[in-house]
Each structure stands twice: as structure tokens, then as C-alpha cells.
Amino acid sequence: MGFLPFVKLGLVANGIIFGSVIALGAIGLTLVYGILKLGNFAHGDYMAFGAYVAFYIVDGLLPRAGIEGAGLGPFTFGFPVLIALPLSAIVVALGAIALDLLIYRRLRQRGASTAILMMASLGVAIAIRGLVQLIWSGDTQHYPRESRQVYHLPMDVRIPPDGLFVAIVAVILVAGVYMLLTYTKIGKAMRATSDNPSLALVTGINTKHVVWWTWGIGGALAAIAGVLLAVVQAQLLPIMGWKFLIPLFAAVILGGIGNPYGALIGALVVGVSMEVSTQWINPSYKPAVAFAIMIGVLLARPHGIFGDSQ
Amino acid sequence: MALLEASNVVAGYGETEILHGVSISVNKGEIVTIIGPNGCGKSTLMKAIVGLVRVRTGAVRFRGVDISRLEPEQTVRSGLCYVPQSDNIFPSMTTRENLEMGAFVRRDDFRHRIDEMFELFPDLKRSARMKAGRLSGGQRQMLAIARALMLDPVLLLLDEPSAGLAPGLIHTVFERIRGINETGVSLLLVEQNARESLRMSDRGYVLSGGDNQIEDSGPALLNNPEVGRLYLGG
Amino acid sequence: MDIGGVIDYLVGFAIMAMIYAIFTLGLNVHWGFTGLFNIGIAGFFALGAYTAALLTSPPPDPEQFEDFVFGGNLAHHDVLAWGIDAWFFLGIAAAAAVCGLVALIIGSITLRLNDDYLSIATLGIAESVRLFFLNEKWAANGSKGLYRIPKFLGDLIPAENYDYLYIVVVLIVLLILFVAVQRAARSPWGRVLRAIREDEVTTAASGKNVSHFKLQSFVFGAMIMGVGGALFAHHVRFLSPLTFDPLLATFVIWAMLMVGGSGNNLGAVLGAFVVWGVWAGTQFLPGVFSDPSFRLLMIGVLIVTIMLLRPGGLLGEWRRIVARRPAPAAGRDATGAD
Numbered sequence: 001m002g003f004l005p006f007v008k009l010g011l012v013a014n015g016i017i018f019g020s021v022i023a024l025g026a027i028g029l030t031l032v033y034g035i036l037k038l039g040n041f042a043h044g045d046y047m048a049f050g051a052y053v054a055f056y057i058v059d060g061l062l063p064r065a066g067i068e069g070a071g072l073g074p075f076t077f078g079f080p081v082l083i084a085l086p087l088s089a090i091v092v093a094l095g096a097i098a099l100d101l102l103i104y105r106r107l108r109q110r111g112a113s114t115a116i117l118m119m120a121s122l123g124v125a126i127a128i129r130g131l132v133q134l135i136w137s138g139d140t141q142h143y144p145r146e147s148r149q150v151y152h153l154p155m156d157v158r159i160p161p162d163g164l165f166v167a168i169v170a171v172i173l174v175a176g177v178y179m180l181l182t183y184t185k186i187g188k189a190m191r192a193t194s195d196n197p198s199l200a201l202v203t204g205i206n207t208k209h210v211v212w213w214t215w216g217i218g219g220a221l222a223a224i225a226g227v228l229l230a231v232v233q234a235q236l237l238p239i240m241g242w243k244f245l246i247p248l249f250a251a252v253i254l255g256g257i258g259n260p261y262g263a264l265i266g267a268l269v270v271g272v273s274m275e276v277s278t279q280w281i282n283p284s285y286k287p288a289v290a291f292a293i294m295i296g297v298l299l300a301r302p303h304g305i306f307g308d309s310q
Numbered sequence: 311m312a313l314l315e316a317s318n319v320v321a322g323y324g325e326t327e328i329l330h331g332v333s334i335s336v337n338k339g340e341i342v343t344i345i346g347p348n349g350c351g352k353s354t355l356m357k358a359i360v361g362l363v364r365v366r367t368g369a370v371r372f373r374g375v376d377i378s379r380l381e382p383e384q385t386v387r388s389g390l391c392y393v394p395q396s397d398n399i400f401p402s403m404t405t406r407e408n409l410e411m412g413a414f415v416r417r418d419d420f421r422h423r424i425d426e427m428f429e430l431f432p433d434l435k436r437s438a439r440m441k442a443g444r445l446s447g448g449q450r451q452m453l454a455i456a457r458a459l460m461l462d463p464v465l466l467l468l469d470e471p472s473a474g475l476a477p478g479l480i481h482t483v484f485e486r487i488r489g490i491n492e493t494g495v496s497l498l499l500v501e502q503n504a505r506e507s508l509r510m511s512d513r514g515y516v517l518s519g520g521d522n523q524i525e526d527s528g529p530a531l532l533n534n535p536e537v538g539r540l541y542l543g544g
Numbered sequence: 545m546d547i548g549g550v551i552d553y554l555v556g557f558a559i560m561a562m563i564y565a566i567f568t569l570g571l572n573v574h575w576g577f578t579g580l581f582n583i584g585i586a587g588f589f590a591l592g593a594y595t596a597a598l599l600t601s602p603p604p605d606p607e608q609f610e611d612f613v614f615g616g617n618l619a620h621h622d623v624l625a626w627g628i629d630a631w632f633f634l635g636i637a638a639a640a641a642v643c644g645l646v647a648l649i650i651g652s653i654t655l656r657l658n659d660d661y662l663s664i665a666t667l668g669i670a671e672s673v674r675l676f677f678l679n680e681k682w683a684a685n686g687s688k689g690l691y692r693i694p695k696f697l698g699d700l701i702p703a704e705n706y707d708y709l710y711i712v713v714v715l716i717v718l719l720i721l722f723v724a725v726q727r728a729a730r731s732p733w734g735r736v737l738r739a740i741r742e743d744e745v746t747t748a749a750s751g752k753n754v755s756h757f758k759l760q761s762f763v764f765g766a767m768i769m770g771v772g773g774a775l776f777a778h779h780v781r782f783l784s785p786l787t788f789d790p791l792l793a794t795f796v797i798w799a800m801l802m803v804g805g806s807g808n809n810l811g812a813v814l815g816a817f818v819v820w821g822v823w824a825g826t827q828f829l830p831g832v833f834s835d836p837s838f839r840l841l842m843i844g845v846l847i848v849t850i851m852l853l854r855p856g857g858l859l860g861e862w863r864r865i866v867a868r869r870p871a872p873a874a875g876r877d878a879t880g881a882d
């Protein structure tokens with residue numbers, strides 16, 4: 001680890017936090033990509049929508065029930081965000097399933113090409129962003145917050161408590177997805193469908209359920225990723241999801257399309273690289289760094305860092 | 311009444327029609343082999359029977375019920391299992407998981423069935439925890455067949471089970487197929503190794519250009535000079 | 545508004561519509577002919593516009609700008625004027641070349657692998673280009689942007705009537721590109737592209753190097769977009785990274801092609817006029833119709849609806865874009881392997 005002395009450990013820590021948000025988005029994206037053969041350009045906007053649904057719950061619904069607050073323990077946000085997190089996940093999961101029934105299922109039944117599916121997802125992405133802007137305006141918003149002290153660790157590492165929260169939520173959810181995919185019948189069926197859709201069909205796997213579960217998990221993870229992104233960035237913007245697409249896809253491609261474990265590693269690599277790069281280059285180039293990593297991977301290992309190099 | 315009866319099946323892809331009215335049947339307990347030149351529609355016929363390719367006109371009756379409009383998932387439940395010609399395993403899943411997937415529609419405890427498969431194909435037991443994508447060609451084929459057998463099918467459709475295998479292995483595969491048949495499973499095969507396959511078949515069909523050409527008993531087809539010249543390599 | 549004002553307005557409208565038509569033609573080469581999914585049009589738009597603007601503008605006054613130093617100053621070399629402002633064509637050519645080069649590099653990395661990668665890469669190109677012009681103040685004055693981009697043959701005609709000259713220029717360029725694209729589409733090369741779009745596997749099997757053809761199409765379309773960007777720069781004469789917002793620089797162009805009909809060049813041009821007409825016309829409507837967010841929503845709904853109902857577009861139909869194959873399982877046809 002000879003380069004480590006030159007790298008600020010604090011940036012690595014930030015990168016891991018940022019990478020865990022990317023991971024939650026990328027795992028859902030790669031599942032959808034592998035199982036439905038759809039590079040979902042609306043995935044970032046599912047995230048943004050989730051963040052805004054949570055904002056509505058925290059800012060609009062709960063205060064009416066008398067539930068308000070910020071600065072829960074060491075965190076900037078309050079208890080309402082913890083309530084909004086699962087609720088928003090459910091809303092986006094159901095929304096993702098509904099959009100499949102409304103749009104993608106029809107296209108699949110017609111035998112539409114992947115380009116058509118992606119095109120439709122672009123339309124969905126644009127529509128969601130328009131809707132978010134229409135409802136909540138294009139201005140910056142944020143969850144109610146109180147400022148908090150950051151943790152000071154040795155070697156000049158400073159971690160905001162919010163970041164720790166984000167990382168812990170991500171670890172729990174990733175572990176949950178792992179258990180689901182490894183041990184449950186539907187999880188195995190999802191992997192089988194991702195591996196070989198037509199064989200899954202003639203094996204008798206209920207691909208309809210697989211599709212629902214895939215969107216459900218992907219949508220829920222996207223919503224949570226969106227809320228966590230809004231927490232770490234301390235703001236919500238309608239464009240936040242679209243902007244997040246490059247790191248998301250970079251992580252998915254890095255890990256190999258359809259491989260959720262690969263997406264996790266890919267997300268951490270992308271997240272850490274983006275943060276560490278700011279030591280040398282202008283931080284606003286972070287998305288370009290993610291893009292450069294993606295192009296580098298496509299050059300060196302076209303099937304992802306874990307993929308067969310055939 | 312035949313177990314499987316496909317009559318005048320017309321099917322194809324997009325605008326192209328591949329099968330122009332093919333009829334075949336399989337009786338209970340039989341091994342039936344379909345031979346024919348490459349690209350004549352043998353695989354398409356199998357896909358049409360299981361419901362992967364839509365049957366445009368004609369009927370497919372299985373145990374007296376028309377299955378030509380069913381989804382593959384429903385066909386499988388009725389006791390008709392299918393092993394595709396290629397891509398017939400789940401490569402990123404372990405051997406055992408592949409077998410579990412084969413039993414997807416079973417609601418009972420199917421662990422004993424996995425053990426039976428391991429007895430039938432001991433190689434698979436040794437590689438139970440290995441990713442199926444890392445199995446050898448022969449092991450893959452065994453796994454694909456075992457996966458399809460997980461449901462105790464009445465009729466098994468095998469699309470070129472010996473394709474791409476070493477000569478020694480081909481013989482083993484045919485041995486196993488005969489063994490499966492002896493347990494009471496009826497079989498419909500598509501085969502390039504027509505001689506060996508016809509030798510153990512009760513009946514055979516020659517398909518050509520999307521139409522039935524000849525139907526006869528296995529040995530009769532083997533001895534038919536025209537079939538020999540055209541499809542059995544002299 | 546008097547009649548002269550109306551005509552002025554219509555001329556300005558037509559110039560923008562024709563510039564958009566150029567982009568729609570470029571996109572038609574990508575998507576309509578070849579099925580390449582470019583969602584980073586804004587990147588080529590900006591690259592073309594900035595290239596032409598920077599090459600032709602004079603270097604900024606060092607008294608006024610600290611960081612911004614660049615400026616090719618082609619427009620002020622008499623050598624390059626020859627009395628016909630030849631620098632204008634140099635700028636256009638350079639814009640096309642730069643876009644083509646970027647497309648060549650990114651396309652050759654991504655297209656040999658998987659079409660999906662290309663579309664993700666176009667997103668990356670657009671964002672990287674935007675970030676470059678935003679951050680590299682020395683090159684393009686950052687978020688404050690470039691202004692007073694030179695006018696082609698600006699001395700010939702009084703400023704208030706300049707649009708009457710420029711509309712002719714844009715029309716000529718559009719016609720040339722239209723004929724070029726139309727010819728390309730009907731050439732053996734275009735036929736291969738359509739064959740790829742309709743059935744890539746069979747085309748590859750017949751011995752065509754599919755990824756080469758796709759790369760050529762990607763580069764060709766990107767160069768057309770570069771030309772569009774250059775014409776835009778000399779028309780509005782002000783550029784900033786905000787100009788190339790995905791809504792106006794990518795999504796609207798997609799809506800134009802979707803309305804016009806993929807694979808149909810005349811439809812592409814018509815679609816540009818129709819969508820730009822609706823866009824410009826609804827600006828004057830009260831309330832929600834002129835709200836940019838509502839328009840964003842409508843563009844999204846339009847694209848989804850067209851994909852569901854008429855994937856070939858409203859006017860022209862791209863007959864066989866929908867591969868009428870069985871779609872087993874959840875995903876694409878995976879049974880064609882044998």
C-alpha cells in the first residue's frame with residue numbers, strides 16, 4: 001500500500017460513505033439490467049423521487065400528525081427521516097412495479113428490442129423529473145436539520161455522523177439483499193432468470209413474480225439511496241438522480257452487468273476514486289472521474305473486473 | 311391415444327415461417343428421435359411444443375389436452391420437461407442450485423429427488439457446490455438433463471444431448487438416456503448422431519425444410535437407403 | 545405587433561427550427577438508421593458550438609479577464625476572409641472534426657462491446673464536456689460564457705436585418721446535410737446500417753463488420769451535430785455551459801425525432817419544425833403550459849407513448865424496429881442461440 005501515505009485517509013472514508021450510496025442504487029440497477037435486460041435510465045430519477053417522497057413525508061405529512069424534529073442524537077436529521085425511509089421505499093417499489101405493468105411489460109410482450117426499452121426508460125426518467133419539478137419546484141430543498149459535530153478519528157480522518165449512518169444502513173441492506181439472493185427461493189429464481197431467461201421460463205420459474213420482485217427491490221433500494229444521498233449532500237435537487245447515473249452505471253459496468261456483488265465492489269471503487277481524485281483535481285470533475293473509470297474498465301476488462309475476460 | 315401428438319404445426323420467427331405443418335407423435339414409454347439437416351427446424355419444433363415459440367396453426371396435445379396456447383411454465387407443470395440444445399444450465403449458480411431451480415414448481419420436499427439425481431449422475435454429486443459454468447461439457451449436459459428430471463416428467467424433450475461431446479461421452483449420454491427411459495419416462499430426441507440414436511429409438515422422423523419427410527421405426531429408418539445417403543453420412 | 549415584427553419573429557423561429565433539424569438529422573443517423581442510442585446530444589452540441597466560437601473569436605482583452613485567455617481569432621485574419629468570410633467554414637469544419645474525433649475515440653472503445661455501453665458513454669461525454677467548459681476558465685470563461693461570437697458576413701447587412709441573411713445560410717447548410725444524409729441512407733452503406741438495425745446477428749453472419757459500420761455511423765452523426773452546434777453559436781452569439789441543458793439540447797431533439805419518425809429524414813426535419821413550433825407557441829400560453837417542468841413531463845410522456853404505440857415515430861414509420869420475435873422470459877429473446 002505504498003501510495004497510501006499520499007492519499008488522505010479522510011477522502012477514502014468519504015469515498016466509502018459515498019460509495020455505499022452508489023452501491024444501493026447500483027445493486028438495484030444491475031438486478032434490473034441482468035434480469036430484465038434493461039439499462040434503466042430512470043433509475044437515478046427513481047432515487048430522486050424517493051428522496052422527494054421522503055421530503056414530503058418529513059416536511060408535509062408528519063408535521064400534521066405532530067411528528068417533527070431534527071438533530072436526532074449525533075445526526076443532523078431527525079426521527080421523521082427514519083419513518084420516511086421505509087415508507088418512501090415502499091412507495092417507489094410499488095411505483096416501479098406499476099410502471100413495469102404499464103410500460104415495460106407491454107414492450108417485452110411485443111418483443112421490443114433493448115434499445116426500445118432503454119428509450120422508454122429515458123422517457124420515464126424525463127417525465128419523473130418533470131413531475132418532481134412540477135410538484136416540489138426546481139429549487140434546492142433539504143430535510144429539517146441541525147448542525148452536528150463531526151467525529152475526529154486518528155490520522156486526520158473526520159467522519160460526519162450522518163455518513164456513519166449512511167454506511168450502516170447500506171451494510172444492513174446489502175446484507176439483506178445477499179441473504180435474499182442466496183437463500184430464498186425467489187432470490188435464486190432471480191439469479192436464474194438473470195443467467196438465462198428462456199431457460200428460466202422452461203424450467204417453470206414464475207418469471208412474472210421474478211419481475212415484480214426485481215422492480216420492488218430495485219425501487220426500494222433506489223428510494224433509500226436517494227434519501228441517503230439527500231442526507232449526505234444535505235440537499236435535494238430534482239436533477240440529483242440524473243446526475244447520479246454516471247457513477248451508477250460506472251459501478252454496474254465495473255462489477256459486470258447483472259452481478260450484484262460486483263456492483264457493490266464497483267460502487268466502492270467508484271466512490272473512493274471520485275473522492276480521492278479531489279486531492280489532485282477540481283472536485284466538480286467527480287462525475288468525469290467516474291466516466292473515466294468506466295471507460296478504463298471497458299478498455300481493460302470489458303466484462304467487468306470480475307467478469308470472464310473472454 | 312398418443313402421449314404427445316403434434317399435428318400440422320406451423321410456427322416461425324417474426325415474418326419467417328420455419329415449420330410448415332409438421333406432425334409427430336410420441337406414445338407412452340417410447341423413445342422417438344427426430345433427425346434432419348441443420349436448420350430444418352428441429353429445435354423450432356421443440357420450442358413450439360414447450361411454448362417458447364408460438365404455434366400459429368395446428369395443435370399440440372399432451373395427454374389429450376391441447377397445450378399449444380399454454381405458457382412454458384404451465385406446460386412444465388403438466389409433466390413435459392425440456393432440455394434446450396445450448397445454454398441449458400444456469401452458469402453462475404451451483405450444480406445443486408441448478409437442480410433446485412429444476413424443482414421450482416414443486417411444493418413438496420424435493421431433497422430426495424436431488425439425491426436420486428446424484429445417484430444417477432455421480433459426477434454431479436462431486437461438483438454439487440461448484441458453479442455450473444465451470445463444469446465440463448459432459449457434466450453440463452448431465453446437469454441439464456438432471457435439472458429437467460427434477461419434476462419427474464412424463465415426457466422429456468432433449469435437443470441434441472450429445473452435441474459437442476467427446477465420442478466416449480456420447481456413448482455414456484445415450485446409456486443414461488436409455489436408463490431414464492427404463493424408469494418409465496417417454497423421450498423425444500433431436501439428434502445429430504442419428505445412427506446411435508435411431509438404434510435405441512422405437513420410432514423416428516426425418517424432418518426437412520420444415521416438413522415431415524419420412525416416419526418409420528428406428529431400425530427401418532437406419533436401413534432406409536435414402537435416409538442413409540442423405541442424413542446418416544452414407 | 546406589426547407585420548414586420550411578426551416576420552422577424554418567424555425568421556428567428558425558422559432559424560432555430562432548422563438548426564434543430566440538423567441535430568435531428570444527426571440523431572436520425574444514429575438512432576433511425578443504426579439503432580444507436582445517443583442520450584448525450586448536448587455533449588456534441590456544446591463541443592461543436594464552443595469549437596466554432598473559440599476558434600473564430602478574438603482572444604479576450606487581458607485587462608478585463610484574468611483567467612480567460614483563449615481565442616483562435618480566425619475571423620480577424622484577413623487571410624482567411626477572402627472577402628467571403630471563409631473562416632466561418634473553417635470553424636464549421638473544425639466543429640465537425642472535433643465531434644467526429646470524440647465520437648471516434650469513445651465509439652471505438654464502447655461499440656465493439658455492447659450497444660448499451662455506447663448510450664451510457666454518451667451521457668458521460670455530455671457531462672464531461674459540460675464540466676470542462678464550466679471549470680476550465682482559461683478556455684471558455686467558465687459559467688460566464690462566451691459572448692460576441694463573430695457573425696458570418698456581418699459587414700454585409702445591417703444588424704437588425706442580419707437574420708434574413710443567416711436564415712439563407714442555415715437553409716443552405718441544412719439542404720446540403722439533408723442531401724448528404726439522404727444519399728448515405730440510400731447507398732449500400734446505408735443499407736448495411738438498416739440491416740444492422742433490423743437484424744444484427746444475420747448481418748454479422750453475412751460477413752459485415754457490424755461494429756465498424758456502427759462506429760462510422762456514430763462518427764457521421766456526431767459530425768452533423770457538430771455542424772449544428774457551430775451554426776447555433778454564430779446565431780445566438782452567446783454560449784455558456786447552461787445553454788446546453790439536457791432539456792433543450794438533448795431531450796427536445798429526441799422528441800423531434802420521435803414525432804418525425806425514425807429512419808425518415810424528411811420526417812426528422814418536419815418533426816423539428818413541429819416540436820419547435822409547439823415549444824415556441826406554448827410559451828405564450830398561460831399557466832402550466834409554459835412551465836418548463838410541465839414541458840419536461842410532457843416530453844417524457846410523449847416519448848413513452850410513442851414507444852408504446854408507434855415506436856417508429858408519429859409521421860414516418862420505422863416498420864421493423866420491433867423485432868417480431870418471441871420474447872421468452874423476462875428479457876430479450878435468448879432462444880436464438882442455436
Ligand SMILES: Nc1ncnc2c1ncn2[C@@H]1O[C@H](COP(=O)(O)OP(=O)(O)O)[C@@H](O)[C@H]1O
Nearest residue numbers: 323328347348349350351352353354879880882
Ligand atoms: N430466434 C430465432 N430467430 C429467427 N430465426 C431463427 C431463430 N432461431 C432459429 N432460427 C432460424 O430457424 C431455422 C430453423 O432453426 P432450428 O430450428 O434451430 O434448426 P435445427 O435445430 O433443425 O438446426 C434456421 O433457419 C434458423 O436460422
Ligand SMILES: [Mg+2]
Nearest residue numbers: 352353395882
Ligand atoms: Mg437445433
